[in-house]
């Protein structure tokens with residue numbers, strides 16, 4: 001990366017302070033841009049879903065991995081729940097989407113409660129294991145909540161065989177005006193396909209493990225038996241370990257990392273698979289180097305940019321994120337490591353700028369909280385707008401949950417150090433209510449950024465991109481206006 005006119009900034013920069021200047025480009029098509037990440041995790045797009053309880057669960061993990069990213073399951077969840085989630089992600093199909101299923105004898109209220117869990121807008125109705133109908137929200141309007149589903153479902157359903165080619169499935173969906181089709185393996189339901197899903201399968205490459213199953217990561221904290229916790233996550237089948245704490249550049253982290261590395265190496269010796277270890281959060285080259293020396297392969301960068309984060313207002317500590325990523329990525333790459341830019345992403349441009357600063361991948365939490373696939377339950381406000389509740393992992397709410405096994409005194413003490421928001425509403429964008437809709441917009445934005453820079457890969461983008469510094473008026477000029485002024 002070069003600064004425009006070689007102007008070294010006099011102060012630290014946020015994503016909003018920066019812009020990229022187009023260069024002469026030989027990239028003929030945005031579709032030709034390859035976004036495979038250089039962090040050796042195995043993702044094919046540079047997106048990681050934050051380990052936040054309100055965001056990353058099994059539906060998020062499966063959906064994001066199918067499009068080439070990865071979600072990190074939070075450290076606050078019990079091992080049994082992690083094992084269950086990982087096994088569900090690993091059983092999910094890499095092309096067919098996992099449907100919502102209900103039983104013919106379930107009530108309409110059951111279907112209504114489940115429809116908001118995925119973006120299909122409909123559930124497949126099963127009689128035993130056999131699909132016999134489809135139920136959508138429109139079928140549930142103006143009927144009694146206790147009505148059995150078989151009385152209101154659509155029974156004339158079109159299905160496709162699992163061996164059908166995707167082009168013909170797309171044609172079937174288009175000509176029959178269908179939102180989705182169940183995919184059958186014999187009589188059994190193997191998944192569903194939607195028009196957008198078929199298109200996406202032609203544009204994205206799933207993030208898969210050596211056995212061809214979708215990838216998922218998990219986080220571990222720095223307290224307790226870190227070695228045993230890491231081994232348990234590895235045994236559960238996770239594909240990357242994230243050692244996560246607010247202040248990553250602390251000695252407890254430097255002591256914990258070698259324990260994580262030892263567990264990873266033991267696992268590698270037994271299975272032949274050596275996974276990457278991400279650790280953070282840091283915002284300086286000194287922090288980067290110390291955590292690398294302690295064994296981190298990937299550094300997680302960001303203190304205070306997160307949408308749920310009150311650290312900067314509580315403590316004054318942190319660092320504007322563009323500069324933090326730039327400094328840490330430069331230090332990491334000198335020694336053969338990579339960084340993830342963690343937090344503060346609100347627009348596709350922020351992802352492109354994080355990559356310009358040298359990130360190998362970008363972590364997103366709150367933006368993805370406002371989607372069907374995030375972990376929370378869908379709610380509706382007074383005006384009928386749909387939202388999900390989100391909260392920070394250092395909020396009173398998360399700390400209470402995390403410390404539930406400690407003494408009342410310990411819990412009260414921990415609650416004094418709250419550095420996050422406990423309740424926030426993340427509204428679903430009516431145009432982009434599913435996480436894949438957001439991924440589409442991010443990835444199309446980033447592919448386009450790359451083509452403006454004349455880069456067809458992350459390595460080339462880093463090499464070629466020219467970054468300028470703008471005033472608040474410069475940023476404002478770039479915003480679209482949806483009303484006259």
Ligand SMILES: NC(=O)C1=CN([C@@H]2O[C@H](COP(=O)(O)OP(=O)(O)OC[C@H]3O[C@@H](n4cnc5c(N)ncnc54)[C@H](OP(=O)(O)O)[C@@H]3O)[C@@H](O)[C@H]2O)C=CC1
Pocket residue numbers: 051221222223244245246247250252281302303304305306309311342343392393394402414417419
């Ligand atoms: N990226 C960011 O800006 C931030 C992210 N978070 C996220 O919140 C979650 C919880 O993290 P965390 O609060 O570290 O909780 P943890 O439960 O992981 O505790 C971290 C440990 O580090 C000790 N510690 C020492 N100094 C600090 C410090 N300044 N901040 C926090 N811990 C410190 C704590 O001791 P003691 O409690 O006794 O002080 C505790 O033992 C994580 O997912 C983290 O990523 C939280 C804040 C900022």
Ligand SMILES: Nc1nc2c(ncn2[C@@H]2O[C@H](COP(=O)(O)O)[C@@H](O)[C@H]2O)c(=O)[nH]1
Pocket residue numbers: 050051052281302304305306307308309310311342343344345363364365366367391392393394395419420421
């Ligand atoms: N200071 C805090 N930081 C938090 C908290 N919960 C999460 N986080 C960090 O934010 C990012 C996600 O950023 P976003 O802008 O996409 O939401 C996450 O990965 C953590 O590093 C918190 O309670 N306090």
Ligand SMILES: [K+]
Pocket residue numbers: 304305306307308309310312
């Ligand atoms: K913030």
